[in-house]
Amino acid sequence: MKKQLLIAAVAATMGTAAMADISITGNAEYKYTHTDNSNTNATTNGATTEVNLKFKGQHGDTTVYLDQEFIQDNSTVNQSTASDMLDIENMYLTTKVGPLSVTAGNWAGSTSANTGMIKDNARSASKLSVSTDAGPLKVGFWTTPGNGSSDGFTVSGSVAGVNIGIKEASNQYTDIKVSGEIAGVSYHLDNYDAEAAIDDAFYGMVSKEFNGVTLTVNHMEAKRGATLTENDGAFGKIFEGDGTTYKISRIAGAMDVAGNAVTLAVLNSTEDNGSDNDAVKATVARTLAAGMVVTGTYQNVDNRVADGDTELLL
Numbered sequence: 001m002k003k004q005l006l007i008a009a010v011a012a013t014m015g016t017a018a019m020a021d022i023s024i025t026g027n028a029e030y031k032y033t034h035t036d037n038s039n040t041n042a043t044t045n046g047a048t049t050e051v052n053l054k055f056k057g058q059h060g061d062t063t064v065y066l067d068q069e070f071i072q073d074n075s076t077v078n079q080s081t082a083s084d085m086l087d088i089e090n091m092y093l094t095t096k097v098g099p100l101s102v103t104a105g106n107w108a109g110s111t112s113a114n115t116g117m118i119k120d121n122a123r124s125a126s127k128l129s130v131s132t133d134a135g136p137l138k139v140g141f142w143t144t145p146g147n148g149s150s151d152g153f154t155v156s157g158s159v160a161g162v163n164i165g166i167k168e169a170s171n172q173y174t175d176i177k178v179s180g181e182i183a184g185v186s187y188h189l190d191n192y193d194a195e196a197a198i199d200d201a202f203y204g205m206v207s208k209e210f211n212g213v214t215l216t217v218n219h220m221e222a223k224r225g226a227t228l229t230e231n232d233g234a235f236g237k238i239f240e241g242d243g244t245t246y247k248i249s250r251i252a253g254a255m256d257v258a259g260n261a262v263t264l265a266v267l268n269s270t271e272d273n274g275s276d277n278d279a280v281k282a283t284v285a286r287t288l289a290a291g292m293v294v295t296g297t298y299q300n301v302d303n304r305v306a307d308g309d310t311e312l313l314l
Helices: 002-019
Strands: 021-037 042-059 062-073 086-097 100-106 127-134 137-144 150-159 162-169 173-182 185-194 201-210 213-222 245-257 260-271 276-287 293-303 308-313
Antiparallel strands (some): 150 162, 162 173, 173 185, 201 213, 245 260, 293 308
């Protein structure tokens, strides 16, 4: 019986691959960085080239995804072989089994998902997720077998205009997220309640447009810096995810200036030892006629313990 099931599974896979509609998309980025560090009295220059290719094959209700990242920078001395530069990121399939939506493989959660701004939603090896609709809500279950195995359930949906997300990871944490808009004010609140009390955390965001300027306030706080592992969220890799910062606040204004998308932000953070750090960040982005986006960033960071003051030009 097991042999028959295996043969059927292989045959179904081969049939899907042969008849699939294939699409290939992607993007590329070249980044130059100049850093001036007052702690070491050193200025450094670096560059990174990154190319992303996304493959998607579809047949009926089944879709297969393969996302590959090719990257080369100055940080790796012997970065000359394919294994040094190639990172297979997302690799998973989605399908339908009756009323159930199934996702299986390796994929990363987004920063807008439950815990997304608090924890790094890293890719899990051979993860399986099953969900189905239940009225206005979607309920799901996931499991990750093997080393570091975990499982739990999710509930998401919109009730009376409020987006609700609940994520329960067995013996790890319960996370409740709400988001929406009230009187033109957008909000996103996320409460991370861990089994270990020292790992509790909270993230909040409110945003509103005033005469063409969108003002946004972000705040994230935990009981210790080790809890906050996301390092590419709303705070733009400043202080967050360093293992020692437990509280970060940000106030930003975004506007259009002569066709340029301009964002100005000030940040303040506090480390486990009480050190208070500040930063200012200015970003200008412009889309060119050829489809290329040119972005310039100036960042001045006052980090009083670990790295000293740094000025960064991207």
